[in-house]
Amino acid sequence: MLKIFHLLSLLTQCNDVHTLHKIHAHIVTDGCFTIPAISNKLINSYANFNALPSSQILFHQLGNPSTIHWNSIIKAFSLGPNALQAIKYYNGMVSSHLSRPNSITFSSVLKACGTINATNKCMEIHGSTIRSGFSSDMLVSTNLIRSYAAFGGLVSMRKVFDELTKKDLVTWNSLISCYSKMGFHHDALILFDEMKSAGVGFDGFSLVSLLSACADVGALDIGVELHGLGRKNGFMDNVYLGNALIDMYAKCGSLDKALHVFNGMKKRDNFSWNSIIMGMGCMDLVTKPSHYSRQCCLLE
DNA sequence: ATAGGGTTAG
Numbered sequence: 241m242l243k244i245f246h247l248l249s250l251l252t253q254c255n256d257v258h259t260l261h262k263i264h265a266h267i268v269t270d271g272c273f274t275i276p277a278i279s280n281k282l283i284n285s286y287a288n289f290n291a292l293p294s295s296q297i298l299f300h301q302l303g304n305p306s307t308i309h310w311n312s313i314i315k316a317f318s319l320g321p322n323a324l325q326a327i328k329y330y331n332g333m334v335s336s337h338l339s340r341p342n343s344i345t346f347s348s349v350l351k352a353c354g355t356i357n358a359t360n361k362c363m364e365i366h367g368s369t370i371r372s373g374f375s376s377d378m379l380v381s382t383n384l385i386r387s388y389a390a391f392g393g394l395v396s397m398r399k400v401f402d403e404l405t406k407k408d409l410v411t412w413n414s415l416i417s418c419y420s421k422m423g424f425h426h427d428a429l430i431l432f433d434e435m436k437s438a439g440v441g442f443d444g445f446s447l448v449s450l451l452s453a454c455a456d457v458g459a460l461d462i463g464v465e466l467h468g469l470g471r472k473n474g475f476m477d478n479v480y481l482g483n484a485l486i487d488m489y490a491k492c493g494s495l496d497k498a499l500h501v502f503n504g505m506k507k508r509d510n511f512s513w514n515s516i517i518m519g520m521g522c523m524d525l526v527t528k529p530s531h532y533s534r535q536c537c538l539l540e
Numbered sequence: 541a542t543a544g545g546g547t548t549a550g
Binding site: 281308344345380386408410411413414444445451455480481482483487510514515 | 541
């Protein structure tokens with residue numbers, strides 16, 4: 241028992257694939273591969289290093305995969321270029337009749353549908369989730385919303401949301417971000433008011449999606465308001481939020497405010513730099529400066 | 541023992 245615990249923690253801490261191979265060999269010689277928790281963790285570890293063929297080999301070595309194994313192999317493929325493989329595994333799981341899909345299975349296979357725009361499969365799985373009693377499952381519903389959004393199924397997406405009896409912060413954030421990504425920026429901003437009335441609160445995720453909507457429609461005043469909400473609630477250490485603010489201010493023509501946010505960030509990533517560079521590039525196009533007077537203002 | 545959501549550009 242202690243050994244299992246030890247192996248699991250080794251696998252969790254492992255951060256290079258060579259060490260993983262060693263632990264793997266150790267597990268095999270110890271005869272621990274037959275322990276579901278171990279084999280499952282091993283499948284996930286290989287998947288985390290993007291060594292999907294290794295995950296597959298391990299999966300197929302299992303005589304009788306349990307639900308967690310199916311879930312892990314489906315999730316491993318759900319977001320990558322071979323998302324079709326995730327759907328094939330899902331089909332295999334359903335036809336094996338040995339383990340039944342749960343909310344985690346549906347969640348992953350729906351992601352795969354969104355990844356490769358498998359519209360019909362998504363609708364089929366939607367039906368299966370209802371028949372299996374997952375209509376009010378928020379994990380499943382969030383992924384249904386996102387999958388329908390991925391191929392422009394606005395009406396179906398909204399229907400899933402409206403028919404959900406209990407909606408939490410994540411459900412609302414997902415719907416808002418999907419509206420915004422589909423180009424319905426005004427609807428996303430209106431939904432924020434409804435969200436506030438619904439009493440689920442909001443967080444940095446909400447603000448980021450909303451700022452992206454502001455950036456696209458040039459809603460500077462709302463953007464400023466969202467910035468204030470971010471400050472008031474202590475979200476300003478969030479890199480995503482800083483990046484979204486830079487983009488919003490730059491696109492709304494407030495380069496000075498974009499710079500102010502940029503300079504005040506504790507951490508910056510490629511998004512931060514790209515957004516501020518884009519903002520400055522566009523501003524230069526508008527003002528046509530005769531000399532590069534702003535060349536040093538970033539790093540003052 | 542697997543477990544939901546966020547940003548730019550091209």
